[in-house]
Amino acid sequence: MITAAQCRAARGLLNWSQQTLATQARVGVATIQNFEREVAAPRPATLIVIVQAFEREGIEFTNGDAPGVRLHVKAPPKPKKKPPR
Numbered sequence: 001m002i003t004a005a006q007c008r009a010a011r012g013l014l015n016w017s018q019q020t021l022a023t024q025a026r027v028g029v030a031t032i033q034n035f036e037r038e039v040a041a042p043r044p045a046t047l048i049v050i051v052q053a054f055e056r057e058g059i060e061f062t063n064g065d066a067p068g069v070r071l072h073v074k075a076p077p078k079p080k081k082k083p084p085r
Contacts, residue, residue: 004038007021013069025052027042
């Protein structure tokens, strides 16, 4: 699904700490730490909630021959036009 390196990169793009990701994904911070250090692989369901937390913020994971991470910046809201007087 995603690699530890992709997880670290996605956090970097969002400027998230491991604690922030854990909070957003509703998992323990030790789960994030162990995954990113490649000490233990999370369960598939845990990876899903991690990916979903990132995707809500505009992160896209690219896989295949060259796994990567992209951030789709949300466009700021357009200012409302003032009605003519």
